Amino acid sequence: MTVLAVNGSPRKGGNTSVMLGWVLAELEKEGFKTETFHVGGLEVKGCKACNGCAKKKDYSCVQDDAINGFIRKAKDAEALVIGSPVYFADITPETKCVIDRLGFVDLNNGNLLRRKPGAAVVVARRAGHVHSYDSVNHLFGITQMITVGSRYWNLGVALKPGEVNEDREAQETMSLLGSNMAWLLKKLKD
Ligand SMILES: Cc1cc2nc3c(=O)[nH]c(=O)nc-3n(C[C@H](O)[C@H](O)[C@H](O)COP(=O)(O)O)c2cc1C
Numbered sequence: 001m002t003v004l005a006v007n008g009s010p011r012k013g014g015n016t017s018v019m020l021g022w023v024l025a026e027l028e029k030e031g032f033k034t035e036t037f038h039v040g041g042l043e044v045k046g047c048k049a050c051n052g053c054a055k056k057k058d059y060s061c062v063q064d065d066a067i068n069g070f071i072r073k074a075k076d077a078e079a080l081v082i083g084s085p086v087y088f089a090d091i092t093p094e095t096k097c098v099i100d101r102l103g104f105v106d107l108n109n110g111n112l113l114r115r116k117p118g119a120a121v122v123v124a125r126r127a128g129h130v131h132s133y134d135s136v137n138h139l140f141g142i143t144q145m146i147t148v149g150s151r152y153w154n155l156g157v158a159l160k161p162g163e164v165n166e167d168r169e170a171q172e173t174m175s176l177l178g179s180n181m182a183w184l185l186k187k188l189k190d
Pocket of ligand 1: 084
């Protein structure tokens with residue numbers, strides 16, 4: 001069983017990647033396997049509102065692309081961590097494509113995400129963190145997931161790739177988030 005992360009940044013080794021790395025390192029330390037789906041920069045599409053997932057009922061979207069592969073994995077995953085940089089005070093379009101399509105397949109296929117822990121991770125130069133954090137948490141709220149927090153909202157302050165390494169509070173927040181998720185996952189297995 002695996003904790004799946006989504007990186008919605010087109011920058012592969014950027015700040016979102018660093019922050020997700022801090023969360024996942026903590027989970028791995030606690031014995032969990034992790035996998036990251038790097039959707040940022042891929043040419044992906046949003047939900048077409050075709051209701052194909054409601055007709056097929058096989059836990060997948062009719063658009064058979066990289067997001068569909070991720071949706072299939074999400075069904076078997078134990079938890080999700082969704083990371084995005086802030087673009088114009090919101091998540092990136094690729095992150096939104098994942099949320100809309102995963103969310104619609106979930107609602108139309110018997111709630112495959114139900115009671116799984118989920119966490120949002122966001123990074124921005126200056127503003128828009130909380131709105132973007134909320135955008136991700138809306139998925140968790142409507143799919144019966146359990147939202148995991150830390151001692152601050154799960155955010156980092158940085159502009160250039162790797163600059164978030166200078167944000168010590170972000171690192172502490174992400175490590176604690178990973179540790180809280182590991183704790184919850186172990187409790188859920190009891
Ligand atoms: C198109 C675009 C829009 C952005 N909008 C915002 C914004 O609204 N607020 C902000 O503080 N930073 C904004 N930024 C800066 C990024 O959020 C910041 O550089 C972040 O660290 C990028 O993360 P990454 O390295 O994971 O891609 C924007 C960057 C881009 C390319």
